[in-house]
Amino acid sequence: MLAAQQDPTQPLEPYLKKLLSSLDLQYQTPSQQYAKIESYATQFGKSLKPSTAIVINGKPVIAPNNDAKLEFQKKWLMTPLTTHQLNSFDAHLIPGTGVFVINASGKVRFDESGRNRLGETADLQNTGDTRGRSVWGSWFGFNINLVVDESVVNGAEEDTINSYNYRFTYKPDDSVVQI
Amino acid sequence: MSYRGRGRGGFHPNNGNRGNPQQNIDQYVAANSVPVEILGWNGATPDDCVRFISRKCKIIVNRTSVDPATGVLKGYVKTPKEADELCTWSGVKFAGQSLKITKGTSQDALSTQMGENSGGSTIEALTQFIRSRYDQTSKLLNLSVVSQDPTLVSKGFFASMTTTSKFFPALMKVCRELNLDVTSIDLSGNNLSDLATISSLPPTFPHLRNLSLVNNNFSKVRAFETWKHKLNYLRELVLIGNPIFSNPMNPNDQITKVEIMRLFPRLIVLNGEIVRNEQVLANILTFPFDEPQPMFFQDEEIQNMSTNFITNYYKLWDTNRQELLVLYEPNSQFSMQVDSVHPHIIDLKPQGYHGNTDFGYYLNQSRNLARISSAKSRISRIATGQEQIFKLFSQLPRTRHDLLSHPHLYSMESYRFPQLNGIMIVFHGTFEETAPPDVFDNSPNDSGPKNRFSHSRNKKIALSAKSFDRTFIVLPGPNGRMIVASDLLSIRAEGGSSAWQPSGIPKESLNPPPNAAPAPAAATPTVSDLPPEVKANLSPVQQEILVKTLLETHLNLQYAIMLCEQSNWDYNQCTINFKNSAASLPRDAYVS
Numbered sequence: 001m002l003a004a005q006q007d008p009t010q011p012l013e014p015y016l017k018k019l020l021s022s023l024d025l026q027y028q029t030p031s032q033q034y035a036k037i038e039s040y041a042t043q044f045g046k047s048l049k050p051s052t053a054i055v056i057n058g059k060p061v062i063a064p065n066n067d068a069k070l071e072f073q074k075k076w077l078m079t080p081l082t083t084h085q086l087n088s089f090d091a092h093l094i095p096g097t098g099v100f101v102i103n104a105s106g107k108v109r110f111d112e113s114g115r116n117r118l119g120e121t122a123d124l125q126n127t128g129d130t131r132g133r134s135v136w137g138s139w140f141g142f143n144i145n146l147v148v149d150e151s152v153v154n155g156a157e158e159d160t161i162n163s164y165n166y167r168f169t170y171k172p173d174d175s176v177v178q179i
Numbered sequence: 180m181s182y183r184g185r186g187r188g189g190f191h192p193n194n195g196n197r198g199n200p201q202q203n204i205d206q207y208v209a210a211n212s213v214p215v216e217i218l219g220w221n222g223a224t225p226d227d228c229v230r231f232i233s234r235k236c237k238i239i240v241n242r243t244s245v246d247p248a249t250g251v252l253k254g255y256v257k258t259p260k261e262a263d264e265l266c267t268w269s270g271v272k273f274a275g276q277s278l279k280i281t282k283g284t285s286q287d288a289l290s291t292q293m294g295e296n297s298g299g300s301t302i303e304a305l306t307q308f309i310r311s312r313y314d315q316t317s318k319l320l321n322l323s324v325v326s327q328d329p330t331l332v333s334k335g336f337f338a339s340m341t342t343t344s345k346f347f348p349a350l351m352k353v354c355r356e357l358n359l360d361v362t363s364i365d366l367s368g369n370n371l372s373d374l375a376t377i378s379s380l381p382p383t384f385p386h387l388r389n390l391s392l393v394n395n396n397f398s399k400v401r402a403f404e405t406w407k408h409k410l411n412y413l414r415e416l417v418l419i420g421n422p423i424f425s426n427p428m429n430p431n432d433q434i435t436k437v438e439i440m441r442l443f444p445r446l447i448v449l450n451g452e453i454v455r456n457e458q459v460l461a462n463i464l465t466f467p468f469d470e471p472q473p474m475f476f477q478d479e480e481i482q483n484m485s486t487n488f489i490t491n492y493y494k495l496w497d498t499n500r501q502e503l504l505v506l507y508e509p510n511s512q513f514s515m516q517v518d519s520v521h522p523h524i525i526d527l528k529p530q531g532y533h534g535n536t537d538f539g540y541y542l543n544q545s546r547n548l549a550r551i552s553s554a555k556s557r558i559s560r561i562a563t564g565q566e567q568i569f570k571l572f573s574q575l576p577r578t579r580h581d582l583l584s585h586p587h588l589y590s591m592e593s594y595r596f597p598q599l600n601g602i603m604i605v606f607h608g609t610f611e612e613t614a615p616p617d618v619f620d621n622s623p624n625d626s627g628p629k630n631r632f633s634h635s636r637n638k639k640i641a642l643s644a645k646s647f648d649r650t651f652i653v654l655p656g657p658n659g660r661m662i663v664a665s666d667l668l669s670i671r672a673e674g675g676s677s678a679w680q681p682s683g684i685p686k687e688s689l690n691p692p693p694n695a696a697p698a699p700a701a702a703t704p705t706v707s708d709l710p711p712e713v714k715a716n717l718s719p720v721q722q723e724i725l726v727k728t729l730l731e732t733h734l735n736l737q738y739a740i741m742l743c744e745q746s747n748w749d750y751n752q753c754t755i756n757f758k759n760s761a762a763s764l765p766r767d768a769y770v771s
Contacts, residue, residue, distance in 0.1 A: 007554040055592050058679060059469035060477075078467035088518035088547040092561070092665040094652065095510050097598035103605075103650045103667040105518040112408065114444055114455075114463060122460035124453060125437055135408070135441075138277075141522040141674055143648040145605045147596070165592050165605055168471065169648060170522045170674035174385075176411045176444045179466040179678070 009091050009100075011153045016104055018157065019047050020084040023076065027118050037118065041077045046158050047148070048072060053163040057179065072164075077118075080177055081111035081134055084142075093150065099162060102146040105169070107139040112176040137177060141170030212255030213262040214283025215240060219525055220252045222274025222535060228252060232278075236268045250525075253283060259344065263375045267405055275535075276525065282348055282378055304334050305353040313359055320354070320361045323391075324368040344376050351379040363389035367420075372396040374405055381409035388412055394420035400438045407442045415448040424450065470681040473587070473765070474741070477594040482737075483716055485593035485604045486744050488653055488661055493580045500572040506663045509564045513571060513666040517545040523646070523672035536672040539640035540576050540616055545670075568666075570618070576642065577614040583745050583756055587763035590679040599664060601654035609673055612642035646674040681765050713740070724750050729770075732757050738768040 025043050027034060034040035048054070048069040054061040063071035089104035111134040115121050119132075145165040152160050168179055217240075220228040229240050238261050240254035256262050262282050269280040308331060312321045325346070326337050337343050354361075361384055371377065371392065380387075387410055397403075397418060416439070418424050423435060440446055440454055444464065447457045476482035495502045507513070517538050538545075545551070546560035562571040582589060589608035596603040652665040706714075706722045713736065714722060721743065727750055728739045734757075746752035 007557045009548055009557060010554070013549060053594060055475055055594070056468040057470070058472035058475040058590065058592055060475065061468070075467045078462070080463065086549055087520050088516050088549050088669065090514055090516040090546050090548055090667050090669065092512045092514070092667060094598065094665055099598055101603070101650060101652060101665050101667065103516070103648060103669050105516075105521060105648060105669050105671065107520075107522050112444055112464075113441075114460065116463045120459075120463070122455040122457070122463060123437075123440065124455055125433065125440065137408075139522040140678070141671070143605075143607065143669065145592075145603070145648075145650050147598075147603070162598075163594065163603070165594075167590070167592065167605075167607065167648075168678040169607060169646065169671070170524070171678040172522065173677070174408070174411065176408065177464050177466060179471060 008093055008150075008153050011155070012089070012091055012100065012102065013086075015047070015148075015152050015157065016089055016102070017086055019045065019161075020086055020106070022046060024082050024084055026081060037077070041073045044073045044076045045069065045161075045164070047152075047160045048164060049159045049161060052161050055163075055165045055167075057167055078116060079110070080115065081117055082108055083136070084108045098150045100146075100148050100150060100152070102144075102148060104144045104146070106142055106144075108142050108168075109139045110137050110175070110177040111135060112137040137175050138172035139170075140168050140172060140175070140179075143167050143169045212241065212257065213259050214253060214255055215262055215265055216281050216283045217252040217254070218250070218279040218281075219276040220273065220278060221250065221525065222276050225252050228273060228278070229254070231273050232265070232268070235271065236265060238265050240265075255283075259375070263373075266375070266378055269405065275520075279382075281382065282375070301349070302353055304331070304336075305350055306357065309350070309354060309357060309359070313361070315360075318360055318362040319365065320359065320363070321365045322350075322369070323365045326369070347376040348379055351377070351383045355383045362387065363391075365391045365393075367391050367393035367395070370396055372398065373402045378405065381406055385410070386412045388414045390415070391417040392421065393417050396421065398422040400435055400442075403439065403442050408444060410443055412445055413443045414445060416443065416446060417450055419450050471679045472681070473590040473676075473679040474737075475592040475594075479712060479716075481593050481595065481602055484602060484653070484655075484661075485591065486741065488604065488651075489591065489606055490582060490745060493582055497577075497579050501569060503572070504565045504569055506661055507565050507568050507666075508662055508664075511565075511568065511663050511665070512561050512563050513568045513663075513668070514546040514561045515541065515544055515571065515575065515668040515670065516547040517541045518547065518669060518671045521646075521671035521674065524675045536643055536645060537641045538670065540574075540612075540619065541670050544571060544574055573618040574616050576612040576616050579611045579613050580608065581611075582608075583752075584759050585763075586741070586745060586756070586760050587680070588676045590676070596652055599652065599654050601652055601664065604651045604653060605648065606651070607646070607648045607679070609644055609646045609676070611644050615640070615642070644673045646671050676763075680763075681767070710736070721748050724748055724753070728753050728757075732761075733770050734764075734768055735770050738764065 022044055025040070027037075027040050050063075050067040050069045052068050054068045054072055061068055061072050061075070065071075085106050085108070086104060087106040089102060091100045091102040093100050113121075113132055113135040114123070115132065115134075144167075145163070147162040149156065149160045149162070171179065217228065217232075223231075225243050225245060229243055233239050238256055240256055243252055243254035245252050256265060266280050266282060268278070270277050272278075308328065309320070311330075313319070314321070325331060326343070331337065331346075335342070336346055364380070364384065364387060366377065372395070374380075390410070390413060398421070400423065418439075424432060436449060436454065439449060445460065447453060447455050447460070476485065492503065492506075519536075519538050519542075523536070544560060546557065548557060551557055551560070562568040580589075589606065591607070592605045594603055595601075648669045648671075650665070650667040651663055654662045654664055656662040706719075706726050709717075709722060709725065713725075717725065725739060725743055728734070728743055729736070731754065732739060732742070734742060742753055742757055746756050
């Protein structure tokens with residue numbers, strides 16, 4: 001128990017996994033469907049703050065209404081379905097600041113079936129099949145750098161990220177999805 | 180060389196007057212072997228791969244060898260049918276990667292069967308044929324009704340069934356060598372009933388947009404399965420005049436269409452009918468955030484600070500890490516983690532047989548918190564203060580980072596870290612290991628879990644290229660010096676740099692000839708044209724160099740400044756570095 005107290009980074013793993021899995025949520029599963037698109041989209045990256053500095057692939061996410069979190073969620077809604085896998089992370093608690101710096105690394109792949117997250121396709125032929133199965137593409141590598149409030153060690157989740165920097169580090173040459 | 184073919188006991192080298200044993204081998208080989216090529220095998224040894232295929236696919240691959248130039252594992256199977264069957268296994272997972280299996284192209288065999296013609300003249304004939312059938316303006320390669328091409332027939336290309344079946348593979352190979360820019364291919368009227376003979380078309384023309392297979396003999400959608408998601412840019416496909424679509428009234432046609440659409444994710448036009456909304460599809464298949472940009476700086480001040488910091492830091496990191504210690508204070512933290520399963524480029528170098536990147540020098544110190552659960556290890560693997568940090572630096576291999584000569588291999592994001600009035604610099608890229616660590620203690624350093632790599636104690640650890648992602652928190656200290664408060668280094672297998680190059684650029688413009696046709700400069704810039712905030716940071720000499728560089732390279736201001744900084748404001752060095760990296764710079768690096 002004493003050791004666990006000395007090591008403040010223990011709760012970061014579930015925190016990070018929750019963040020990544022929020023990005024992978026499906027709109028409809030056999031057992032569940034969100035009542036509204038909005039209630040679905042606001043699940044993505046709940047731990048972001050409206051003021052979070054967000055950089056994706058070296059480009060800042062600029063929010064017209066100063067709500068970077070909402071802008072991110074709107075954009076993320078337009079990505080094909082994803083699966084993220086966390087491979088590795090490391091973190092430092094920076095003395096005197098109340099924040100952790102996290103460098104995490106993993107892989108992510110996209111659904112290449114031609115559907116967006118809401119299940120919509122570009123097909124003009126009636127396929128008689130709106131849900132269909134995902135066709136997973138090859139894995140991309142990603143690296144994510146976060147500055148998060150120290151309160152996450154006590155289970156805080158929402159509104160805890162100060163900066164969010166997400167970059168693809170490897171692009172498979174056969175990807176159907178273009179970045 | 181081994182002959183592991185099953186049930187072929189008929190060959191006895193000691194059979195007296197049967198003649199030269201080598202000749203018998205050659206005959207055996209010619210009569211029984213169809214070449215196949217395997218890529219993505221190097222997660223393990225070639226033998227492992229062959230055994231895996233034999234177990235999984237029930238097909239024996241004989242006489243395997245690795246082509247040192249390409250890294251392709253070449254081998255032979257008994258019959259064309261086996262080769263076809265094996266190709267259907269392409270994509271099967273082996274040792275963490277997907278195997279890419281294609282039929283080999285044996286020009287030698289083709290030449291032999293064509294009699295006295297040497298391989299050289301076969302290639303010549305094919306080259307000539309391709310050139311006569313290629314239209315540069317429309318980028319169309321017309322391969323219709325090849326069996327009636329008078330030149331080819333006169334050269335005996337279709338004299339027997341076997342030469343016919345080898346014609347397309349050989350043709351594709353020559354196409355690949357000619358490196359033609361082809362967007363459309365017409366393969367009409369070739370009596371094709373499956374993709375076996377043209378299985379190498381997708382790898383040869385992965386960006387193909389239009390394909391006509393009119394008047395062939397395709398009768399089942401299944402025949403196309405092996406091309407599933409392999410022609411990811413195919414926009415139009417014509418299958419009119421094939422039994423698969425012979426009866427327009429056939430109610431199954433709708434199903435056939437839908438099934439074909441599934442195989443080609445960007446198919447818009449099938450048999451002249453628009454089957455998908457192109458704009459909607461483009462939106463769905465494009466990552467909705469802005470295109471990747473290799474460098475991000477929150478503002479100019481941060482850009483100057485971070486590029487200076489990184490340039491100087493890595494000069495010392497590669498030559499004398501001890502000199503970096505002045506940047507670290509008693510509170511500073513450094514730790515290193517290994518992501519050993521990060522997606523990476525497949526090593527095609529001949530020495531890459533051992534496949535997996537060896538992380539032996541790193542694993543004992545890796546603070547990958549997703550793997551290390553013991554609190555004691557988690558704490559002991561952070562180095563705090565100069566002494567511990569230097570110890571850990573010395574336990575990492577010596578390195579070379581080619582920041583100057585290959586700047587495209589690197590990517591950076593840099594922005595304010597207001598909590599300490601400092602900046603956060605995240606730096607990504609690739610490095611070469613040049614020598615083992617100065618200090619290497621391979622004994623397990625604490626009570627942490629014994630990792631399965633500890634057997635490597637007795638094995639030599641291979642040096643290689645690797646990639647990294649590194650996060651620095653840097654603060655301005657007294658007297659203009661910098662302080663590193665936190666330093667997180669993540670090590671992974673070599674991942675290349677394509678992920679941060681914008682992808683929307685048409686293939687052909689990826690390598691613009693840097694000085695071929697200098698665009699007429701709108702106005703010749705002079706020192707007085709430089710923005711005041713840029714001039715403020717530069718000496719008059721540096722301003723002159725920057726202007727000369729702008730004129731010479733047609734880079735935009737941001738890239739020109741980067742080039743000058745990376746060349747230490749030496750104009751000659753700027754010219755050299757620019758020539759070395761011009762081909763890899765994104766289009767928006769240049770003045771539009």
